Amino acid sequence: MADLRNTFVGIKSPNPFWLASAPPTDKAYNVERAFKAGWGGVVWKTLGEEGPPVVNVNGPRYGAIWGADRRLLGLNNIELITDRPLQVNLQEMKQVKMNWPDRALVASIMVPCEENAWKSILPLVEETGADGIELNFGCPHGMSERGMGSAVGQVPEYIEMVVRWCKQYTRMPVITKLTPNITDIRKPARAAKAGGTDAVSLINTINSIVSVDLDTFAPTPTVGGKGSHGGYCGPAVKPIALNMVAEIARDPETYGLPISGIGGITTWRDAAEFLALGAGNVQVCTAAMTYGFKIVQEMISGLSDWMDEKGHRSLDDIIARAVPNTTDWQYLNLNYVAKAHIDQDACIKCGRCHIACEDTSHQAITALVDGARHFEVIEEECVGCNLCVNVCPVENCITMNALPAGSIDRRTGKPVDPNYANWTTHPNNPMARQAAE
Ligand SMILES: Cc1cc2nc3c(=O)[nH]c(=O)nc-3n(C[C@H](O)[C@H](O)[C@H](O)COP(=O)(O)O)c2cc1C
Secondary structure (H helix, E strand, O other): OOEOOEEEOOEEEOOOEEEOOOHHHOOHHHHHHHHHHOOOEEEEEEEOOOOOOOOOOOOOOEEEEEOOOOOEEEEEEOOOOOOOOHHHHHHHHHHHHHHOOOOEEEEEEOOOOOHHHHHHHHHHHHOOOOOEEEEEOOOOOOOHHHOOOHHHHOOHHHHHHHHHHHHHHOOOOEEEEOOOOOOOOHHHHHHHHHHOOOEEEEOOOEEEOOEEEOOOOEEEOOEOOEOOOEEEEOHHHHHHHHHHHHHHHOOOOOOOOOEEEEOOOOOHHHHHHHHHOOOOEEEEOHHHHHHOOOHHHHHHHHHHHHHHHHOOOEHHHOOOOOOOOOOOHHHOOOOOOEEEEEOOOOOOOOOHHHHHHHHHOOOOEOOEEOOEEOOOEOOOOOOOOOHHHHHOOOOOOEEEEEOOOOOEOOOOOOEOOOOOOOHHHOOOOHHHHHHHO
């Protein structure tokens, strides 16, 4: 049986699946249920400083994007950090940690960008027995207008400064949670590292308006006739999150910095992809909010079965395995050639591949052969773009086949050479460089 035990910045958990800081981790009742269901850890819903209460809207907080089958693809929220009193949260965290010593419990914190504010809250959190802290530099709405959350996460100097304070005033490991609402994610990650962070976690939610009510002409969710931008998450954001995780994992300046991967993780496969791209563990929010806490059981069994099948004995066998294969465009092999192939037995003759290719691409798929509907790839025209595969409604009906070394691409007349540039030893690969030093 594959060993799913995980140690992240010294914090142990029985599996790599943590619940991200959000409503599922807002109170002891939820977290107890989550641990019973099998979650390896939680990042408690973000705590703020003691003082005027945080007040949420009393109307709709969420908007969504759905697939054709009404499956939730993207969730948008305008919720703030916890609106429960700090002392109540701290007491509950202490009790939960005592009840579940083998699970990870991390406190998410967001207080004003002042040294004293951080200095005062850290001992209170430490007293709960929490395993670590996560600095919320990510929330893009509500708190950011007050100079917190993503307002800090968008300024690398502030990140470095606050991380430094936290490292100075607590012995707990510090995880810096980054906002994706920034052009180059490597900059805040580098700043966090410069401040001495133990890890980064990402992504928090993405600035978004999910829709506009065309009767009232107001963005949704609409609160009393007005809407504001919110934070987007769920399956739709996974590709953005994966890329940002990979950017940090392969940046020579942050290479080796532990990463907690977050963003759209719904299945064990999503989690495995984050781990492969360099995450040391993963955090989940929307999937738990959509399907309930027991979804973790499928994640655990799925990951474990796959690892057994592939002969991966522990998470270390997977973590960062895809990083060496993630490169910049200029290192892609232009002598590698693939051509689309349509399985005539599987083809339902809908013609979507033809029309996509004919109208918008390379005119490389027939529609009629001898007067009958027949969809076939014209190899001399096919550039191997993969659009037909993506628009075909039948899975595996159209596949991309790589031409073998030495054959001639009938479109260009040039020989095929799939064995060019080995990225593993490429000088631009941080791992290769480190190995060489
Ligand atoms: C309703 C809601 C509230 C959230 N509140 C917080 C929060 O208080 N602190 C925080 O760091 N992230 C918060 N998040 C962001 C999540 O922790 C997570 O980073 C994001 O949702 C992406 O993960 P997902 O795609 O699995 O949902 C919140 C997300 C949602 C949906």
